[in-house]
Amino acid sequence: MTETEVFLQQVIYGLSNGMIIALVALGYTMVYGIVELINFAHGDVFTLGGFLALTVVGALGAAAILDPNTLSDSSHWLLLVGLVVTAGLFCGFLNVAIDKVVYKPLRRAPKLTQLVAAIGVSFILVNIALFWGGAPMEVFGGGNAAAASKDFPEILEGSNLLGEDSNVVLRLEDLAIFVITIPLMIGLTLFVNRTRLGRGMRATAQNPIAARLMGINTDRVIAATFLIGGFLGGAASVMWAIYNNTISFQMGFRAGMDAFTAAVLGGIGSLPGAMIGGVLIGLIRAMSDQYIETRWTNVVVFGVLILILVFRPSGLLGLKQREKV
Amino acid sequence: MSSGAPLLEIKGIVAGYGSVEVLHEVSLEVREGEIVTLIGGNGAGKSTTLMCASGVVPLRAGEISFAGERIAQVGGGVRADLLVPRGLVQVPEGRRIFPRMTVLENLMMGAYTRNDPAGVQKDLAHVYELFDILKKRSSQLGGTLSGGEQQMLAIGRAILSKPRLLMMDEPSMGIAPLLVARIFEAVKELNRSGLTILLVEQNARAALRLAHRGYVLETGRITLSDDAQKLLVDPRVLASYLGE
Numbered sequence: 042m043t044e045t046e047v048f049l050q051q052v053i054y055g056l057s058n059g060m061i062i063a064l065v066a067l068g069y070t071m072v073y074g075i076v077e078l079i080n081f082a083h084g085d086v087f088t089l090g091g092f093l094a095l096t097v098v099g100a101l102g103a104a105a106i107l108d109p110n111t112l113s114d115s116s117h118w119l120l121l122v123g124l125v126v127t128a129g130l131f132c133g134f135l136n137v138a139i140d141k142v143v144y145k146p147l148r149r150a151p152k153l154t155q156l157v158a159a160i161g162v163s164f165i166l167v168n169i170a171l172f173w174g175g176a177p178m179e180v181f182g183g184g185n186a187a188a189a190s191k192d193f194p195e196i197l198e199g200s201n202l203l204g205e206d207s208n209v210v211l212r213l214e215d216l217a218i219f220v221i222t223i224p225l226m227i228g229l230t231l232f233v234n235r236t237r238l239g240r241g242m243r244a245t246a247q248n249p250i251a252a253r254l255m256g257i258n259t260d261r262v263i264a265a266t267f268l269i270g271g272f273l274g275g276a277a278s279v280m281w282a283i284y285n286n287t288i289s290f291q292m293g294f295r296a297g298m299d300a301f302t303a304a305v306l307g308g309i310g311s312l313p314g315a316m317i318g319g320v321l322i323g324l325i326r327a328m329s330d331q332y333i334e335t336r337w338t339n340v341v342v343f344g345v346l347i348l349i350l351v352f353r354p355s356g357l358l359g360l361k362q363r364e365k366v
Numbered sequence: 367m368s369s370g371a372p373l374l375e376i377k378g379i380v381a382g383y384g385s386v387e388v389l390h391e392v393s394l395e396v397r398e399g400e401i402v403t404l405i406g407g408n409g410a411g412k413s414t415t416l417m418c419a420s421g422v423v424p425l426r427a428g429e430i431s432f433a434g435e436r437i438a439q440v441g442g443g444v445r446a447d448l449l450v451p452r453g454l455v456q457v458p459e460g461r462r463i464f465p466r467m468t469v470l471e472n473l474m475m476g477a478y479t480r481n482d483p484a485g486v487q488k489d490l491a492h493v494y495e496l497f498d499i500l501k502k503r504s505s506q507l508g509g510t511l512s513g514g515e516q517q518m519l520a521i522g523r524a525i526l527s528k529p530r531l532l533m534m535d536e537p538s539m540g541i542a543p544l545l546v547a548r549i550f551e552a553v554k555e556l557n558r559s560g561l562t563i564l565l566v567e568q569n570a571r572a573a574l575r576l577a578h579r580g581y582v583l584e585t586g587r588i589t590l591s592d593d594a595q596k597l598l599v600d601p602r603v604l605a606s607y608l609g610e
Contacts, residue, residue: 256450
């Protein structure tokens with residue numbers, strides 16, 4: 042492998058992981074934009090999305106029916122899209138339920154109370170994942186120990202898309218991440234800018250009282266935000282699962298930390314910021330793994346977080362000024 | 367002076383935030399076609415009164431009716447977002463425009479609940495006629511406007527909600543005197559074209575000159591109410607609010 046090939050390979054890794062991080066980061070940034078809450082449970086909602094996806098695969102017996110030799114078979118893609126939608130909806134409605142039960146009654150409470158509540162929800166979800174992981178189901182490969190990582194079956198398998206001779210590897214999973222994530226991001230952007238509910242969201246984020254005085258049902262807008270944020274997190278969990286072929290009750294912790302860093306890097310509250318921040322964090326991780334050392338990667342990523350917080354607290358695309366009063 | 371049917375009736379409302387009671391049995395009435403002003407010092411409860419009428423601040427006692435229907439009472443009432451389509455519209459204190467939306471987008475937020483695109487376009491043209499600066503700045507972000515321009519934007523946005531009653535909270539606050547005159551002129555024009563207005567002001571003289579009737583609110587109680595012309599020469603008002 043030449044230097045250039047090594048670099049290109051890291052770019053591919055970085056982009057794929059970065060897209061997943063970006064999807065999760067969108068959930069953080071959207072919720073923060075609307076209710077000014079860092080939803081620390083978001084990463085764990087993502088985890089449960091992975092567990093649901095694996096359970097669905099097991100229930101369908103898909104692990105058995107998926108034959109790597111039928112690569113051209115569109116059923117693989119159909120299964121993937123089905124899982125993305127199922128996990129997405131599950132996480133979306135879970136997120137809405139969490140908001141209704143926990144965050145909504147605390148909406149007027151001090152920020153610290155809300156933050157502690159979010160951390161509490163995070164612990165609850167992690168333990169649900171542990172419990173779920175201990176369920177005696179066939180699909181949970183890697184042993185039935187609750188805390189053990191579970192194998193996630195290879196849904197898309199195949200040879201190097203760049204050809205067998207190429208040293209740089211582009212897998213079908215990489216492609217799947219691009220073709221699912223990019224439309225989701227474009228769709229979200231169009232939704233927020235072009236639809237009535239999307240305009241209501243932007244208005245609520247910018248000034249909730251004024252939004253109510255415009256006749257916007259802000260409760261519905263907030264629920265929609267949690268729904269969409271959760272959906273993107275659920276979709277991301279399936280990508281993560283097919284990319285890494287494993288899930289664990291802790292997967293949301295790391296992904297959540299990366300995504301939170303990405304959201305802050307891009308400018309918390311900014312949708313394009315979260316997308317760019319996610320891809321950047323993915324690339325930084327990949328480059329650090331390759332050119333520094335894997336064990337230093339977390340140091341690099343969180344070093345970046347600290348540098349942003351010190352020198353540019355509003356992030357790359359963040360809003361430097363609040364409205365004039 | 368016109369004296370139509372009562373459009374807004376506030377009866378003995380009590381409201382506050384947490385353990386602080388801001389309004390102690392406030393009552394006032396705005397009749398169809400009137401400009402009524404509510405004057406009073408800082409912290410008297412003027413904004414809270416409007417927020418109660420808009421359904422944002424809940425009542426602890428009393429009730430509010432709009433166009434003959436009860437819209438707020440203890441333990442509930444009509445949700446804030448459902449009052450706007452009925453024509454109860456507020457231009458809030460501090461403008462509260464959407465800083466990261468363009469001027470045009472801000473104006474269109476006013477029309478959020480409307481389903482009559484033709485009517486909206488007509489009202490938009492009317493707003494541009496009233497405040498031509500908004501047309502010039504239509505693609506500029508709301509947050510980049512000056513205070514006076516933001517106030518015009520907030521009023522324009524409210525007009526696009528198709529109000530029956532326009533409640534304005536301190537439209538002169540923090541604005542250059544020349545623009546204040548322009549804004550008050552616009553209020554007068556709107557009223558002449560049939561809009562009922564409840565104007566909350568600290569600038570008592572300007573408000574009373576414009577209004578038909580006035581109420582004086584002091585620490586959560588209405589202490590005076592009369593024709594605006596009479597309040598302008600009332601010694602108690604002169605001493606407390608007109609600086610004489």
